[in-house]
Amino acid sequence: MPVDACPLCKGQRLSAFLHRPSVPVHQNLLMQNRDQARAIVRGDLVMTVCADCGFVFNAAFAPELISYGESYDNNQGYSSSFQHHLDDLIALLINEKGVRGSQVVEVGCGQGQFLQRLVEEGDNYGTGFDPSYTGPREVMSGRMHFESRYYDENCTAVPADVVICRHVIEHVPDPVGLLKSVRSAIGTRANAKVFFETPCVEWILKNGVVWDFFYEHCSLFTASSLSTAVQLAGFRVDEVKHIFGDQYLWLEASPIDSQVNLDGARVSELAVTFSKRETALFKYWQDRISQLAEDGRVALWGAGAKGATFANLIDPQCELIDCLVDLNPNKQGKYVAGTGHAIVGPLQLGERRVTHAVLMNPNYRQENETILKHAGIATNLIE
Numbered sequence: 001m002p003v004d005a006c007p008l009c010k011g012q013r014l015s016a017f018l019h020r021p022s023v024p025v026h027q028n029l030l031m032q033n034r035d036q037a038r039a040i041v042r043g044d045l046v047m048t049v050c051a052d053c054g055f056v057f058n059a060a061f062a063p064e065l066i067s068y069g070e071s072y073d074n075n076q077g078y079s080s081s082f083q084h085h086l087d088d089l090i091a092l093l094i095n096e097k098g099v100r101g102s103q104v105v106e107v108g109c110g111q112g113q114f115l116q117r118l119v120e121e122g123d124n125y126g127t128g129f130d131p132s133y134t135g136p137r138e139v140m141s142g143r144m145h146f147e148s149r150y151y152d153e154n155c156t157a158v159p160a161d162v163v164i165c166r167h168v169i170e171h172v173p174d175p176v177g178l179l180k181s182v183r184s185a186i187g188t189r190a191n192a193k194v195f196f197e198t199p200c201v202e203w204i205l206k207n208g209v210v211w212d213f214f215y216e217h218c219s220l221f222t223a224s225s226l227s228t229a230v231q232l233a234g235f236r237v238d239e240v241k242h243i244f245g246d247q248y249l250w251l252e253a254s255p256i257d258s259q260v261n262l263d264g265a266r267v268s269e270l271a272v273t274f275s276k277r278e279t280a281l282f283k284y285w286q287d288r289i290s291q292l293a294e295d296g297r298v299a300l301w302g303a304g305a306k307g308a309t310f311a312n313l314i315d316p317q318c319e320l321i322d323c324l325v326d327l328n329p330n331k332q333g334k335y336v337a338g339t340g341h342a343i344v345g346p347l348q349l350g351e352r353r354v355t356h357a358v359l360m361n362p363n364y365r366q367e368n369e370t371i372l373k374h375a376g377i378a379t380n381l382i383e
């Protein structure tokens with residue numbers, strides 16, 4: 001069914017700027033073998049921008065195709081660079097934002113590692129919601145509870161002083177609906193705070209990162225459109241900033257009604273420019289990978305959503321790229337959804353005689369260089 005209004009602001013000045021038919025619906029599902037990987041369910045990507053509020057969304061998204069069950073794993077915590085990022089957020093929340101002795105709800109808690117740290121280090125109480133959560137329902141003698149389910153309007157009986165929602169809202173086709181559920185869980189606690197972290201689509205568009213558009217991320221934001229979304233749900237934005245080398249947005253809000261601001265002009269312009277560049281960007285990466293493959297075996301470093309998307313775009317038939325490398329041991333020995341490329345650990349780059357590994361995220365360069373150096377592996381890291 002064609003979308004005729006923006007899911008955020010209901011504006012009708014929509015334009016599609018990226019079309020990719022039949023892409024894998026999941027990037028972070030653990031695939032046990034090549035056949036299973038290639039048989040992944042597919043859907044269409046029609047990334048669309050709203051000229052009124054700047055919201056970017058997949059107009060062809062079909063939520064019934066998605067399942068964030070037990071075999072979903074997008075844990076980035078095995079990387080020390082990412083751990084530093086998490087350390088910074090924990091310190092910010094506890095020391096600067098005063099998240100202590102509070103009832104914390106985390107929406108989309110994964111396996112609960114971040115929430116556990118926040119509860120332990122800030123003497124808080126926590127409840128985590130995530131359909132992929134597989135651990136016990138209660139831990140730390142009842143200081144923490146987990147529910148293996150999506151957070152929605154039925155979860156709002158769990159009281160919250162602080163709500164954390166990291167890397168979730170981009171997976172939700174109706175972000176204002178989710179935000180309104182959060183707002184109703186807070187109720188009349190006027191001093192409550194909410195914190196959101198999500199990718200910044202402006203960074204993706206400006207940097208021409210073609211592999212940062214994929215099916216799981218059906219809703220993408222700028223600082224401005226994320227602010228609009230929380231304002232529409234009855235919050236006031238206290239702060240919004242860029243973090244993690246500008247790739248992510250961090251937004252803090254309070255449950256206070258405020259004016260709704262709309263500003264879609266800038267991101268619309270960036271989307272038009274990106275659209276004009278997209279074919280050239282594909283060709284650049286295809287040529288680049290082909291050249292590298294003439295010189296020896298090529299790997300991609302990072303088998304998360306970025307690496308899986310890159311592999312599907314540039315090497316759908318597994319002809320140019322030998323394998324994908326990932327530090328997450330649960331991914332090693334598994335296969336990339338869509339293409340069936342093998343996922344290996346970094347130490348296997350030597351055995352597989354991989355000459356070049358292309359970094360899917362330059363934020364990890366230094367860490368990966370150190371791993372290779374310690375292991376005496378001579379693979380070149382390319383970005």
Ligand SMILES: [Zn+2]
Pocket residue numbers: 006007008009010011050051052053054055
């Ligand atoms: Zn809009």
